[in-house]
Amino acid sequence: MRHVNYLCFFAVFLSSTIGNSQTLSEKIDELIEKKLPNSSIGILIKEADTDKIVYSRNPNKLLSPASGMKLLTAAAALYQLGPDYRFITSLTRKDQNYYIQFTGSPSFTVDNLNSLLLNLKKKNVAIINGNMIIDSSQYQPPFYPSGTSYDDLGWYYAAPDTAAILNENKVTYELTSAKELGGPVKIRAKTLPKALTLENELVTVSKEEEKNHCSMNLEIKPQNTIRLYGCMIQDKNPKLIELAIPNPLLLAQQIIKNVLNENKIKLAGKITTGITPTNSEFIASFHSQPMDRLVTHMLQESDNLYANSITKKLGYSLTRKGTHKEGAYAIKKILSEHTHLDMSQMEIVDGEGTRYNLVTPEQMVVLLSDIYHDQKMKNVFFRALPQAGATGTLKDRMKKTMLENKVYAKTGSMHDISSLSGFLINPHEKTYIFSIIINGVNKPLLKAKSLEEKILQALDEYSLEGGEPTHS
Structure with a gap:
C-alpha cells in the first residue's frame, strides 16, 4: 500500500513538473482566449540579461501602441539633445524693437513670462518706441499631429503645439x-x-x-x-x-499688454509677431528644467503636449524645421543611429502616439533592451517610467498586488487600443523586458488593462517558481 502511495505521489510530482514547463505559455494563451479572443494582440517577453524569449505571440505584427510611442520620443530626445538640454525663452532688443523668442518650452508658464518681462522694469525701460514682437517661428503649423481625432480638439490632451506655450x-x-x-x-x-x-x-x-x-x-x-x-x-x-487654448499667441499678447500697463511701460508701437534678428541685444532669458526632468514628466503623465513639443524640437535640431514630419524623421534617424531598431518594421508619424503610428512588440523590446544595456539611459528611464502602484499612469494600477513596485512601464490608451511596455523586476531574481500591445478592444478598455496585468502576474509567478523559458 505504501508502495502504491509513493507511486501516486511520484506521478503527481512528475505531472506537475512536466506541466510547469508549459505553465506560462498555456496560462497566457488561456488568459487571452478567455478575456479578448477577438482582439489583435502582440506580445514579446524576454529575459533582460540573456535575451532568452520567455513568451511571444505575434511579435512582428504591426500594431498601434498609442502613448507607448512616447518611449521612442524620450529615447531620441535623450540621445540627441542630452539629459541636460534646456529650452530657452529669451527677451532681446534690436533698434527700437523688443523681442520675446519662444522655443517650445513645454513647461513655460504665465508666471515665467511675467518674470521675464519684469526685466524691462529692472532695466529702467519706461517707453518702447518700436514694437514688442513675439517670435514663435521655430515651430511651424500644423499645430496638431495628423492623426489627432476631431473629437479631441479643444480638450487639454490635444493642446496646440506652438512654440509659444503657456x-x-x-x-x-x-x-x-x-x-x-x-x-x-x-x-x-x-x-x-x-x-x-x-x-x-x-x-x-x-x-x-x-x-x-x-x-x-x-x-x-x-x-x-x-x-x-x-x-x-x-x-x-x-x-x-x-x-x-486654441491660439496661445493671443494669450501671450494679452499678458504682455497687461505687464506693460501694470508697470507703466508705454508701448509706442504694437504687439505683433516676427523673427528675432541674429544680432539682437540680450536682455534676459528663462531656462526650462533639464531634458531628463521633462522626459520624466512626459512619461509619467503621458503628456501629449510635451511629446509633440520635444518631437518638433528634434526636427528643428536636425533640419532647422520644427514640424511633426521633420520631428518624425528625426526620431527615426536618431534611433537608427543609436539603437538596433529596424525602422522598416514601424511607422512613425508623430511623437505622442496617434493612431497612425505602428510598431511591433519586438521592436519595442529591442528599444528597451538597448536602454537597459546603456547604464546612463537605464538610470534615466527607471526614474522616468511610471512604477506600478506608485507613480504616474501606473499609480492606481497593480496596487496592493504582487506586482506593486516591480513593474516600470509606459502605458498606452486610445479608444480601442491599450499597450504596456517596460520592465518587470523581481528582487534577487531576473529582470524581464516586455511589450504587450492590444488593438481592437470591443469591450471596456479596462478589460485589456486587466489582461495586461494578469499576463505580468503570470510572468512574476513563473519567475519566482524558477521555470525555464517557454514560448508559443
Whole structure:
C-alpha cells in the first residue's frame, strides 16, 4: 500500500513538473482566449540579461501602441539633445524693437513670462518706441499631429503645439450641476480666468439621460472662444475639466499688454509677431528644467503636449524645421543611429502616439533592451517610467498586488487600443523586458488593462517558481 502511495505521489510530482514547463505559455494563451479572443494582440517577453524569449505571440505584427510611442520620443530626445538640454525663452532688443523668442518650452508658464518681462522694469525701460514682437517661428503649423481625432480638439490632451506655450496651453474649469434637472451648469475658471471666452450652453441631466441621449460637447470659435453645449450629469460634487487654448499667441499678447500697463511701460508701437534678428541685444532669458526632468514628466503623465513639443524640437535640431514630419524623421534617424531598431518594421508619424503610428512588440523590446544595456539611459528611464502602484499612469494600477513596485512601464490608451511596455523586476531574481500591445478592444478598455496585468502576474509567478523559458 505504501508502495502504491509513493507511486501516486511520484506521478503527481512528475505531472506537475512536466506541466510547469508549459505553465506560462498555456496560462497566457488561456488568459487571452478567455478575456479578448477577438482582439489583435502582440506580445514579446524576454529575459533582460540573456535575451532568452520567455513568451511571444505575434511579435512582428504591426500594431498601434498609442502613448507607448512616447518611449521612442524620450529615447531620441535623450540621445540627441542630452539629459541636460534646456529650452530657452529669451527677451532681446534690436533698434527700437523688443523681442520675446519662444522655443517650445513645454513647461513655460504665465508666471515665467511675467518674470521675464519684469526685466524691462529692472532695466529702467519706461517707453518702447518700436514694437514688442513675439517670435514663435521655430515651430511651424500644423499645430496638431495628423492623426489627432476631431473629437479631441479643444480638450487639454490635444493642446496646440506652438512654440509659444503657456501653462501647457490649457485652462482648468470647475463645473457645478444645477439642483434641478434641466437647469444650467455653472462654470468657474480655476486657472487663467481671462484666457478663454466661454459660451456655456450646458444643462443638467440624469445619469440615464446622459448615458443614452446626450453628452458634453465643445465647438472651437475664433478669438479663443469655446462653446460648451450638451449636458452634464447631476452630481453634488463639482467636476473639473481642462480645455485647450486654441491660439496661445493671443494669450501671450494679452499678458504682455497687461505687464506693460501694470508697470507703466508705454508701448509706442504694437504687439505683433516676427523673427528675432541674429544680432539682437540680450536682455534676459528663462531656462526650462533639464531634458531628463521633462522626459520624466512626459512619461509619467503621458503628456501629449510635451511629446509633440520635444518631437518638433528634434526636427528643428536636425533640419532647422520644427514640424511633426521633420520631428518624425528625426526620431527615426536618431534611433537608427543609436539603437538596433529596424525602422522598416514601424511607422512613425508623430511623437505622442496617434493612431497612425505602428510598431511591433519586438521592436519595442529591442528599444528597451538597448536602454537597459546603456547604464546612463537605464538610470534615466527607471526614474522616468511610471512604477506600478506608485507613480504616474501606473499609480492606481497593480496596487496592493504582487506586482506593486516591480513593474516600470509606459502605458498606452486610445479608444480601442491599450499597450504596456517596460520592465518587470523581481528582487534577487531576473529582470524581464516586455511589450504587450492590444488593438481592437470591443469591450471596456479596462478589460485589456486587466489582461495586461494578469499576463505580468503570470510572468512574476513563473519567475519566482524558477521555470525555464517557454514560448508559443
